Amino acid sequence: MRSFIHLSRLPHLSSRVLTRSCLPISAARLPVLRFHSFTTSTFKMTDRTFKLNTGADIPALGLGTWQSAPGEVATAVEHAVTTGYKLVDGAYCYGNEDEVGQGLKAAFDKGIKREDVFVVSKVWASYNTRVEEGLDKSLKSLGLDYVDLFLVHWPLLLNPNGNDDRFPKLPDGSRDIIRDYSHLETWKQMEAVYKTGKTKAVGVSNYSKKYLEELLPVCTVVPAVNQIENHPALPQQEIVDLCRERGIHIMAYSPFGSTGGPLFTAEPVVKVADKHSVKPAAVLLSYNLSRGSTVLAKSVTPARIDANKAVIDLDAEDVKTLDDYSAQLTKEGKLQRFVYPPFGINFGFPDKQ
Numbered sequence: 001m002r003s004f005i006h007l008s009r010l011p012h013l014s015s016r017v018l019t020r021s022c023l024p025i026s027a028a029r030l031p032v033l034r035f036h037s038f039t040t041s042t043f044k045m046t047d048r049t050f051k052l053n054t055g056a057d058i059p060a061l062g063l064g065t066w067q068s069a070p071g072e073v074a075t076a077v078e079h080a081v082t083t084g085y086k087l088v089d090g091a092y093c094y095g096n097e098d099e100v101g102q103g104l105k106a107a108f109d110k111g112i113k114r115e116d117v118f119v120v121s122k123v124w125a126s127y128n129t130r131v132e133e134g135l136d137k138s139l140k141s142l143g144l145d146y147v148d149l150f151l152v153h154w155p156l157l158l159n160p161n162g163n164d165d166r167f168p169k170l171p172d173g174s175r176d177i178i179r180d181y182s183h184l185e186t187w188k189q190m191e192a193v194y195k196t197g198k199t200k201a202v203g204v205s206n207y208s209k210k211y212l213e214e215l216l217p218v219c220t221v222v223p224a225v226n227q228i229e230n231h232p233a234l235p236q237q238e239i240v241d242l243c244r245e246r247g248i249h250i251m252a253y254s255p256f257g258s259t260g261g262p263l264f265t266a267e268p269v270v271k272v273a274d275k276h277s278v279k280p281a282a283v284l285l286s287y288n289l290s291r292g293s294t295v296l297a298k299s300v301t302p303a304r305i306d307a308n309k310a311v312i313d314l315d316a317e318d319v320k321t322l323d324d325y326s327a328q329l330t331k332e333g334k335l336q337r338f339v340y341p342p343f344g345i346n347f348g349f350p351d352k353q
């Protein structure tokens, strides 16, 4: 199953990150990343970056802010950014961008420079026909004049004139979705906002291979990023492979299986963690890093925010253990997708057919 691929074919990977110009890979996986400056088995992910197709660097680790409660998220963002995190992932839909902005401001007041933090936001589905308006709202909440990356959160249209700004519903309680809509229209607007300079890069989120194959032949700006759920119980290898071929960087979300971290107790994850005397969180973060992806870890707990900076250098045996787990779940039809809002739309994910 192993093949060799030259790193020049991985344009989004920072050459700083890798010491070898040719690595054995299993499918699109980079099994062992060697780092210049670390001789022990753990290292800080906050120092690592990948390269986007815009030429910009994107940090390897980001702080997630989904479900980070009011009263907690500003402190979490401030703590993360002042202790080394260089990426904060947010979204209009999370309803907490004001507080994310407060946390950023507190960090800037302590001397962190705006240009040293990579800020991500997303246009929510009820704004998919009003992309610039959505971006302006996020910028206002965040207190910024640009974001580093703006993503299409989900490729569907919720009624922009519905009974709620974010989650419009029909009288029967179901989601108020406009069916006569093409995600390609939203992408045209993303290309337009890119030109305004209010975002340094544009990308997508929750795009399956099918949706990317619709978008890529017609876009004039190739998305810089596809942000997708990614962990050993949902490797989504077909998307990762296509994105790598087309120079689209993967941002992995819900690396722990989302709220409560259900993947911390998955037996193969525990096995690798025990072998290296680290917590399962470190294995799950390292898994995504070993695939050449940026990974987003959400926490509002300072000690966990600190702990999530440390990752390990997975060896070939670890990669095999985790890949075998993925293969077994795939074979049994037991892949686990933890984040799938009830839109009732077929987004083209093989596990949701």
Ligand SMILES: NC(=O)c1ccc[n+]([C@@H]2O[C@H](COP(=O)([O-])OP(=O)(O)OC[C@H]3O[C@@H](n4cnc5c(N)ncnc54)[C@H](OP(=O)(O)O)[C@@H]3O)[C@@H](O)[C@H]2O)c1
Binding pocket: 063, 064, 065, 066, 067, 089, 090, 153, 205, 206, 227, 228, 252, 253, 254, 255, 256, 257, 258, 259, 260, 261, 281, 296, 297, 298, 299, 300, 301, 304, 305, 307, 308, 339
């Ligand atoms: N594009 C999209 O559609 C999309 C969808 C989902 C997520 N995301 C992004 O990805 C981010 C991460 O995903 P997620 O929030 O779903 O979940 P996640 O990061 O996989 O897991 C978060 C959970 O793990 C806990 N946790 C964090 N670090 C821990 C540690 N070291 N030890 C034990 N528990 C730990 C957190 O608890 P505490 O907070 O209580 O510490 C929280 O309950 C989101 O916040 C968001 O920014 C994007």
